[in-house]
Amino acid sequence: MRDESGYLVESADNVLRLLELLAQRGRLRVSEASDELGVARSTAHRLLITLRHRGFAVQDSHKVYRPGPAFERMVRPGPSPLDLRAALHIHLAELSQALGETCHLMVLEGNGTRFLDCVESTQILRVGARTGMLLPAHVTSGGKALLAELSKEQFTALYPRDLPALPGSGTVNRAALLQQLTGIRRRGYATNYGESDRGIVAIGACVRDGSGRALAAFAVALPSPRCPRSRIPELAKAIEEQCRRASADL
Numbered sequence: 001m002r003d004e005s006g007y008l009v010e011s012a013d014n015v016l017r018l019l020e021l022l023a024q025r026g027r028l029r030v031s032e033a034s035d036e037l038g039v040a041r042s043t044a045h046r047l048l049i050t051l052r053h054r055g056f057a058v059q060d061s062h063k064v065y066r067p068g069p070a071f072e073r074m075v076r077p078g079p080s081p082l083d084l085r086a087a088l089h090i091h092l093a094e095l096s097q098a099l100g101e102t103c104h105l106m107v108l109e110g111n112g113t114r115f116l117d118c119v120e121s122t123q124i125l126r127v128g129a130r131t132g133m134l135l136p137a138h139v140t141s142g143g144k145a146l147l148a149e150l151s152k153e154q155f156t157a158l159y160p161r162d163l164p165a166l167p168g169s170g171t172v173n174r175a176a177l178l179q180q181l182t183g184i185r186r187r188g189y190a191t192n193y194g195e196s197d198r199g200i201v202a203i204g205a206c207v208r209d210g211s212g213r214a215l216a217a218f219a220v221a222l223p224s225p226r227c228p229r230s231r232i233p234e235l236a237k238a239i240e241e242q243c244r245r246a247s248a249d250l
Contacts, residue, residue, distance in 0.1 A: 014039065014047055019071070022057060026157045028065045058110030060158065066110050081107060084216050085117045088207065091246040092218065093119045099238055101222040102127040106142040106204075107215070109134060111158040113143035116216070127200055127221040135196055138177055141204030142217030144190035148181040149206060149214040155181075189236040194224065201227040205239045208247045215250070218243055 014037050021028055021036060033044040048065050051057035055070030088105055096103040096119035105117040113136070118129035137143030147155065155178065162174050184190045192202040204219035218239055227235070 011047070014043075015051065018047055018051060019056065022051075022065070022067050022071065026066060028057075029063070030065075033065075058112070060111045062160070064160075066158070068110065081114070081116050087250060088216065088218075088246050089117055089119075091242055091249070092117055095119075095218060095220065095239065095242040096121065098242075099220055099235065101220050101226075102129070104130060104142065104202075104219045104221060106140065106146075106217050106219065108137060108143065108146040111137055113137045113140045113146070113217075121222070125223050125226075127202075127223065138172060139192065139195040140219070141190045141192040141202040141221075142219040143204075144181065144184055144192070145204045145206050145217045145219075146214055147177075148184040148190065152178070187236075188240055191232060192219075192221075199224050203232060203235050203239055205236070205243045207243050207250070209250055218246070 017037060018028070018033060021033065028048070030041055030045050030048060033048060034041045037044060037047075039047075048057060048059075052059060052065070052068065055068045057065045057071065058068040059065050084107065085105065092103050092105050100121060100123065102121045103119050104115055106113045106115050108114075112134045115130040115133045115135075118131045120126060120129055135143070137147050147158075150158070159174055159177075162172060189203055189205040192200070192204070194200060196202070200221055201224045202219050202221040204217045206214040207216045207218060209215050220235055220239055
């Protein structure tokens, strides 16, 4: 076989090798990338930032790089975030109108929840839009609903230690969250009682593709005075029904 090493573009070759490492290991630190490629840490860092910029990698709270949404779509083809937003907006609007509350569309991005779309409530006291924001998945209802879909191995890869909390609060026990996710899988929806923002209650459930794979989540968010715990089953039922209709359209 002819030696084609002289035709290689070194930077492109290094990027492809990083993609292979992410596929094999599922996680990669800058120091590991530097050692594997035989380049300076600053060079490895720039390459990983490039992958992150294009969505092929995400960086978690421990500064570890993991496969990003673009990488996942390449390995497991599915609709892009823009496609999901376009396809699901009408369902989000229907849900918001039916409940009279703010409703969000979100996806899992590493160990974070990316807010893709929102339809705000028309009430004076309401939860505002968070479109574009990335919050820790374990403090949002939609994020927890999506985390509950992961295998234990996938969850452990995302959270090798106890979970980071929002500024001003302590860490979250990983074992306690795993137990919570078991309940979410059994129940079919997740809740957020002031975990992402004080005074807000949210309920979320998954939107699935034809094979049953969770692609995104719908969540309703409302001020806590309008959401006593007795109202949760009613809201959850409406969200789950809208999720089923959205899944059928997908």
